[in-house]
Amino acid sequence: MFKKQMVLDDVILFRTGKPFNTTAVIKEITDDFDNSEDFPYFEVKEYENYYEFVYEMDKDDYVYGLGEQLGALNKRGKEYKLYSTDDPIHTPEKGSLYGSHPFAFIDGSKKFAFMIDFPGEIVFDIGYTHKDLMTVKVPSKDFDFYLFDIEDKYEVIKKYLELTGSPFVPPKWSWGFQQCRWSYPDADTINNIAESFRKDGIPCDAIYMDIDYMKDYKVFTVDEEKFPNFEDFAKNLKKDGFKLVPIIDPGVKIEDNYSVYEEGKENNYFCKDKDGEDFVAAVWPGLTHFPDFLNKEARKWWGEKYKFFTDKGIYSFWNDMNEPSIFYSLKGFNKLVEIGENLRGNEDMGIKSFLAKEQMFDMANNREDYKSFYHRADDGSTVNHDLVHNLYGYFMAKATVEEGFDNIIPNQRYLLLSRSSYLGHHRIATIWMGDNMSWWDHMLVQMRMLQSLNMAGFFYTGADVGGFGSNASPELVIRWMQLGAFTPLYRNHSALGTREQEPFAFDEETKDIMRDIIRLRYSLIPYSYSEYMKSVSELRPFIKPLHMDYEGKRVKEIEDQYMYGDSIMVAPVHTQNAKGRFVHLPGDDKWLCWVASKYDERKMSIYFPGDFYVDADLNEIPLFIKENKLITISEPMNYVGEKEIEEITVIGLVTDKAEFTYYEDDGETKDYQKGKFAEALITVEKEGNEYKFSVEKDEHENPETGETYELAIKRIKFEIYDEHGNIIENTIEI
Amino acid sequence: MFKKQMVLDDVILFRTGKPFNTTAVIKEITDDFDNSEDFPYFEVKEYENYYEFVYEMDKDDYVYGLGEQLGALNKRGKEYKLYSTDDPIHTPEKGSLYGSHPFAFIDGSKKFAFMIDFPGEIVFDIGYTHKDLMTVKVPSKDFDFYLFDIEDKYEVIKKYLELTGSPFVPPKWSWGFQQCRWSYPDADTINNIAESFRKDGIPCDAIYMDIDYMKDYKVFTVDEEKFPNFEDFAKNLKKDGFKLVPIIDPGVKIEDNYSVYEEGKENNYFCKDKDGEDFVAAVWPGLTHFPDFLNKEARKWWGEKYKFFTDKGIYSFWNDMNEPSIFYSLKGFNKLVEIGENLRGNEDMGIKSFLAKEQMFDMANNREDYKSFYHRADDGSTVNHDLVHNLYGYFMAKATVEEGFDNIIPNQRYLLLSRSSYLGHHRIATIWMGDNMSWWDHMLVQMRMLQSLNMAGFFYTGADVGGFGSNASPELVIRWMQLGAFTPLYRNHSALGTREQEPFAFDEETKDIMRDIIRLRYSLIPYSYSEYMKSVSELRPFIKPLHMDYEGKRVKEIEDQYMYGDSIMVAPVHTQNAKGRFVHLPGDDKWLCWVASKYDERKMSIYFPGDFYVDADLNEIPLFIKENKLITISEPMNYVGEKEIEEITVIGLVTDKAEFTYYEDDGETKDYQKGKFAEALITVEKEGNEYKFSVEKDEHENPETGETYELAIKRIKFEIYDEHGNIIENTIEI
Missing domain, CATH: 2.60.40.1760 (glycosyl hydrolase (family 31))
Structure with a gap:
């Protein structure tokens, strides 16, 4: 009923x-x-x-x-x-x-x-x-x-x-390139990685800290042997433009005198088993208890823990293992012990050995375990975990943000990735796409998921570029770096025991190609960031499947091209050894095709709608700028905000009238919500054979302070194509 | 040196x-x-x-x-x-x-x-x-x-x-459709399956018997409870056009009074461990010994065992598990027991639990086990298995054929699939592509492997249509049945615990589409068989990647289209929910495109070389017949050889001159090698606006008997297209 x-x-x-x-x-x-x-x-x-x-x-x-x-x-x-x-x-x-x-x-x-x-x-x-x-x-x-x-x-x-709720807005630097590895084991390694980026002139904004930074995998600790003077280490990196992003796991190690454990136990902040005892599950640290994020008191306690890092200038995190992942419960383990002990003398198992293996493997993330523990909800009721299972990661994010950041860094923007999520999660945090593989197929997986997640409100997201598990070939990493440059979260990540994937882990040519694509990414940030802020304020996805903008069954089959903002359609090459790909150009409009390798080398041509095979060498990715839409690019930097952007170049195929709203704010605080931002409405109009260019400033006043936020850009260059491919150039000083 | x-x-x-x-x-x-x-x-x-x-x-x-x-x-x-x-x-x-x-x-x-x-x-x-x-x-x-x-x-x-050596030639019926499942557990089930094919008018030539037909997985036995009167059962099926294909596993169950075990043990036919004892490995039957196929005496013994089946009119087999697959050795098992026993009291393992799991899983197909047993080669020397590991499946096939069939059914053609193989294996047997999955990606895997295997001499091969592991959607099975219709081995197979994949396991519409595609396959046998016999005699692959026939980097990227014989290029749809696909038409010639669903509905159009998106509804597969090449089709039958083919229809786009050599033999024996076959050279020639049609019989004489092998076809109909798509029809009685 x-x-x-x-x-x-x-x-x-x-x-x-x-x-x-x-x-x-x-x-x-x-x-x-x-x-x-x-x-x-x-x-x-x-x-x-x-x-x-x-x-x-x-x-x-x-x-x-x-x-x-x-x-x-x-x-x-x-x-x-x-x-x-x-x-x-x-x-x-x-x-x-x-x-x-x-x-x-x-x-x-x-x-x-x-x-x-x-x-x-x-x-x-x-x-x-x-x-x-x-x-x-x-x-x-x-x-x-x-x-x-x-x-x-x-x-x-x-x-x-x-x-x-409307999608959350991470800091502007989160449009920069981000480097991760399970794990950079100590401060020296991270410093070396950072140095390599700067030495090689490869832009980078963030380095992630995977589980090995902790002391014995104890959440909210740092191993002081491997990371002496952690605060200075973080500050020095920040000076050089690198944000550190530590991983946070929910499982709290059972260890006497470990304060997080002691506090949680004392205050009943952990999930309980059917007998009212703290539920025990093994994850990275060994046996742990799970914080009861469904309980407001526990959330509050947990949220405040992030102060350990925010006090050191670290505002961004990835909450991991929060499905919650269970290697095994005590029950599961004991069953395994029993199986193990019953093996002796039973070596003539044949087909039954599969069953034994299956039982062993069922030990992890077992549904019976999820059914065996309980939450104390905000209204005081007791809830079996299985019935609210899909909330755990989202409520961990709520603890982090609503009970943590909102109190301890209330005006600070943060990047918060979470592995698990539920409806509504996009409002306060985002997700990455989890443990993918260095498989060519997984580039297509990422493209499809990116579009689906945008339709579910996760506008800012991405997958582990180059693939997390398994080993990547240089070609795969290059092609994936090209795709990743057109996903909001642009993070290269790889697993323990797999081949290293940093740009400098390969041959010189591969490194050069990666540098170029990362610099292309940075040069496009004036476009990407403006479009992202627009999509959040208009509640329209930033990444759009073609079927959102075009009709017909032909378009609905296209799953490996998508709109990145409203002006660019991306068509990454995602096939091994391919030097190009098929592209469908939908609609009635023409497209300005940029087979892009370097931001300042513009190999442009005009396409009419239809089906085409487009060449794209190993260092190239085909981009299509929609007719009468514009993009804005600038000189790349080593990291977002290294210098003020004073000049942007506007590119487009204009046959009638094209407008673009360029957006600026401080990139770090939430002041933009109070009006501390500025826009420039850029217009290119074709009248007969003449092109008219105009820029209209819209500098907002902060209603609280009365201050006006002034645009940093001083000069706008235009590089406009007509339908014959002729270039019309202009510059406006503003 | x-x-x-x-x-x-x-x-x-x-x-x-x-x-x-x-x-x-x-x-x-x-x-x-x-x-x-x-x-x-x-x-x-x-x-x-x-x-x-x-x-x-x-x-x-x-x-x-x-x-x-x-x-x-x-x-x-x-x-x-x-x-x-x-x-x-x-x-x-x-x-x-x-x-x-x-x-x-x-x-x-x-x-x-x-x-x-x-x-x-x-x-x-x-x-x-x-x-x-x-x-x-x-x-x-x-x-x-x-x-x-x-x-x-x-x-x-x-x-x-x-x-x-030149590729082996299986019987003509092996171009029919073949149905498999792990497992049809008893004779009744198989009879029901057979009946369903005939009742539904779906052609089928073979039903496979997976491991459960054996008594306790003992090789060369039949479970008499499940298969009473096995000989009659096989004969009755054969009368109705169904060939039974039993699986044969190398591992011989260690069981007193089991004759295969007793003989092997007594005569030292099994592989030995370092102490000279028979090597023990667990596979389906539990603990087994492995026949030493590298030893001629053992091969001879094994080869004769097939007489158990050949005496019952069963000439075709699939040799499985012959890498050899090892679930575990006693050494591996004991290590596992030890791990299991050491678990108690060690539940606080955390990250170390992965290591324990890994060790457990390494138990199967472990390299250390392969290093721990020995062969006695034909020259009497003792060889460690690891150094000759890749030969085991090939030498099992040598036992089957060279020491078995060549003696017990010397003039009989057989279909022998093997899972493992080595260079040269194609000369006496073939392989299927092993345990694939019901994944869309695996259709592409199959297409690529099909082309690679043909380049290695495996002209007749195929993968499990619909996918072996995992569950298949109706759409996936339909699309795969279309692809499979254009692979020599056309076998639908699925694993224990997965969804059934027989044509009648789905809704009526799905069944109807599958019936049509199988009938299309049968109608093309006059073409396929003729082309296959030509490719074997000319030592040219039957399946050809485009890069074999065309030059240029564009063509070398095409991995999901291939030549099926010399006249047809196939471009199967292998993407979920797609109603068409991109196709590259290489070279300078035009192509006659048949978007095929039913053999007798010819939706034809003419394409020039280039790149195209071709529509293909769920029931359709795009075929491209090369300009000035011909194909031959006939009415489909319930099984190969049900009726004599007296009429074929020749189809092609002819702008100059096209020839096709139609081939006939008894399809069952090796007499064709002695000249017992007949050909018809079919020629269509365009001169000005006129078309000339001719058929030249080439009926060979058997040098041993002096008999002439006469062509069965009496009538050749022509359905020829000109470059404007006009149809020119003709009939020649021969």
Whole structure:
């Protein structure tokens, strides 16, 4: 039985029972419900303990959404199990990853979307069992089902973000290049890495600290032997433009006199087992307890812990292992011991040995373990973890931000990556795409996921460039660095035991190509940052699948090209040994093609809509600038903010009129929210054979201080192409 | 130090030490060697226990070959370790599969090929460590290195096959559709499957029997409870056109009074451990011994065992598990027991638990186990398995064929699939591509491997259609059935615990589409079989990558289109939810495009060379018939040979002159080798605006009997297209 309420225009909430308050939705829901007799679009089947929603798809229906999932952008043809998990092998059949985002779009003969706010497992069978049926199973009688009875996908997303909150804005430096490795084991190594970047003239803004910086993997500690004078170390790096980003794991090592453990234990901040004892699970440090992030007191305690770092000028973090990942529980371990002990004398197992192996492997991230511990929710009730499983990473982020940063660094922007997430997480933090592999296929995985995640509100995200697990060839890393340059989070990361992937880990030519692509990335930041701030304020994805902007079944098949901002369509080469690729140019407009290698070498040509094979040598990535749209570039720097940007160059193919809003703020604080930012409206207009150029400043006043934020740019150069490929140049001093 | 000998024109053998006689090469090598001072193309580095061959690649060098490998067709950019292994997870980084084929082509500024006849591990680093270097490491001082100093790839392959033998010819029915499942547990199930095919009008020629037909997995037994009256069962199926294909595993169960075990033990036919005891390894039946196929006596014993089946009219088999796959050895097992027993009280392991897990998993197919047993070679010497590891599957096939079939069914053609293989294996048997997955990516894997394997002499091969492991969606199976229709071995197979994949396991529409594609396959057999027999006699691959027939870097990137025979280029759709695909049409000729769904619905159009997006609905696969080439089709049947083919239809785009040699023989025996076959040379010629049609019979005389083999076809219909797409029809009675 459902009751219903119109929560926004054409957004209807169907509620059954008493849903757990996930805080995914921040818009207030009143008690003003109507009884619901019918349910649009779906056949609703009620069973004893669960509901099934069945939708009959037309042959040409496309299904989008589900955020962080492997496989095609069009979700049809697979079964997805939304139960967040730390699965390190991203093979195509997997139906769960780290985050759960039950929000989907139907785009076909009927067009609508729906979001299910339920934090336990939801199963989406989308044309898998029967190719024309979508069946969604929610194993509960207490949840919220939001129906977006809206055809336009942009409008759906806008409403979704009005419900769940607008995407968070990381500092401007987070558009710089970021380097990671599991692990740089000590301060010397990190200093050497930093030095190599500067020595080689390769821009870089951040270096990550993976688990080995901690003392015995104890969260909120630093190993002082490996990192003596940690505060100075961090400050010196910062002077040189490097932000340090430490990893934070939830599992608290069980160790007497370790203050985090002692405080958590004393105050009952940890999750409990069925007997009320602190739940024990093994992760990196060995046996640990899990903080109960669903509990406000525990969140508050945890959030304040970040002060350890923020006091040292470190404001950015990656919260890891927060599905939560469990290597094993004591129960699982004991079962394993038993299996082990029963082996002796049973060597003639044959096929049964598979079963034993399976049992051994089931020890990790085992559903039975998730069912065996409990939370104390904010309202005082006790909740079994399994029913709220998908919330753990999101509530860890809430602890970090809402109970931490909001108090200790309230006006500071931060970059907060999390591995696990839920609906609403995008409002306060973001995610990276977890432990991918150095596989060519995983570049396509990243492109698809990037588009899906943007549709779920995660505008700023990215995958481990070059691939985390497995070994990367130089060619793979080059091609991935090109793709990564057109993803908001641009982080190269690789795992213990795999080949090093830093730009200087390869031959000279490879390094040179990587330097060029990173410098191209930096030169585009005036464009990227302006477009990102616009997309957040307008609640329109920054990365857009082509099907968001164009109609027709041809366009809906394109999953390896996407809009990066509103002006650039990217078509990365993602095939081994390829020296080019097929590209579909949609719509009726022409495209200015830039086969880009260096920011200051512009190999441009004009394309009409259609299908093409475009050459792109190993050092090149094909970019397509939309007709009558503009991009802005500047000289690259060693790191974001090294120098003020005083000059930008505006590039575009203009046949009529093109506008671009260039955006500036301090890049570090939240003052922009109070008006401390400035814009320049750049216009290029063709009238007959004449081009008119104009720039209109919009320098905002901070209502609190009365100060005006002044634009730093002084000079705008124009490099405009007409439809014959002729260049029209101009410069405006402002 | 190498000595050298010109073994064929432009084929130089470089020999070091005393190589093990692998019998890969059947051409006799004389003792007439010269000393070799220089080594062409390569820098040769000699170390204490191994050699390295280093070749500096140009930027635009392509590398082909290596037979059964995952990854791109152009092998550049990866490290390959040729050490045959039963790896059930075919993820892209894997550098070993079931077979080892150290035969590679350089195609670039220099063009040549090389083959290394060494049956231990060889490592090919092809532009992985350094993107422009190929380094081949052979860990021995006793091996043969054949250099093919020949530019033309067809010529290289011809010479390679002159050395190693021409590809084997399976019976004609092996061009039919074949159905497999791990497992159909009993005779009733198989009878039901067979009945379903006939009832649904879906052609099928073979049903496979996976491991569960055996009594306790004992090789050369049949479980009589599940298969009562096995002989009648097989005969009844055969009457209805179904060939049974049982699996044969090498591991012989250790069980008193089991005759195969008793005989092997008594006669010392099993591999020995270092103490001279029969080596023990666990596989399906539990603890087993491995027959020593490197020993002629053991081979002879094993080969005769197949009589158990051939006496019942069963002539086709799949030799499985012959890398050999080892679940565990006693040593490995005891180590595991120890680990298990040491766990108690050590639950605080943290990161160390990974190590324990790894050790557990290393139990299977462990290199230490392979180093721990020995063969008694034909020359009486004792050889450590590790040094000849890659021969085991090939020598099992030699036992089956040379010591078995050649004696017990000498004139009978057979289909013999093997999982493991080595150079030369193609001469007596073939392989399937092992345990793939129901992943979209694995359709591309299959296409690439199909082309590579053809270049290594495996003309007749294929992968498990629909994917073996993991669950398949209806769409995936449909698309894969389309691809599979254009691979010689057309076998649908799926694993225990996964979704059923038979055509009737899905909805009606899916079944209808599968029926149509299988019928299309059968209707093309007159073409496929004729072309296959031609390719074997001319030593030219049946499946050809485009780079074999066309020049230029553009063509060398095409890995998902290939020539099926000399007339058809196939371009299967292998992307989820796609309703078409990009196609590159190479060369200067036009192409007759058939977007094929049913054999008798010809949706034809004419394409000029270039790049195109071609529409192909779920039930369609794009085929391209080359200008001035012909194909022949007939009415499909329920199984190959159900009726005589009396009428064929010839289809092609003819703008000048086109010829096709249609081939017929009994399809079952080796009499064709003695001349018992007939051909019809079909010619269509355009002169001005007129078309001339002619058929020339070539009915051969059997020199032994004097009989003439007469053509069965009586009528040839022509459906010829001109360059404007007009159809010219004609019929010739012969």
